[in-house]
Amino acid sequence: MVALTLSGCDACMKPKTEEVRHLLEKELKVGATRERVDKVMKNAGIPYSYDQFQNRYQSTIFESRCGPYQAVSIYVYFDSSMKMSKVEVFDSYTFL
Numbered sequence: 550m551v552a553l554t555l556s557g558c559d560a561c562m563k564p565k566t567e568e569v570r571h572l573l574e575k576e577l578k579v580g581a582t583r584e585r586v587d588k589v590m591k592n593a594g595i596p597y598s599y600d601q602f603q604n605r606y607q608s609t610i611f612e613s614r615c616g617p618y619q620a621v622s623i624y625v626y627f628d629s630s631m632k633m634s635k636v637e638v639f640d641s642y643t644f645l
Contacts, residue, residue, distance in 0.1 A: 561615035562640050569595070569610070569621055570638040577625070581633040586625055595623065604628075609641070618642055 597608040
C-alpha cells in the first residue's frame with residue numbers, strides 16, 4: 550500500500566504535485582485498466598470522481614497550510630475501451 554502525505558505557502562503545493570506525479574508515473578502506464586487505476590488511487594489515499602463527459606477520473610487535493618486557493622489537480626483519462634490513455638498532474642489555483 551502506498552500512502553501520500555497531504556502536506557505541503559506560495560509554492561506550497563509544488564512538493565505535493567511532484568510527489569503525486571512521481572507516484573502516478575511510477576504506478577500507472579498507458580493501457581492500464583480502470584481497475585488498476587482505481588487500486589492505485591485508493592491505495593494512495595487520493596479521493597476522485599468519474600467525469601463521464603470527459604471520460605476521466607478527476608481529483609483536487611487541498612492542503613490547509615497552503616490556503617484555500619492552492620491545490621493539486623489530477624486528471625486520469627481513459628480511451629474508448631476504458632484503458633488509461635493519459636495522466637495530468639498540475640498545480641492549480643482556485644477561488645472556491
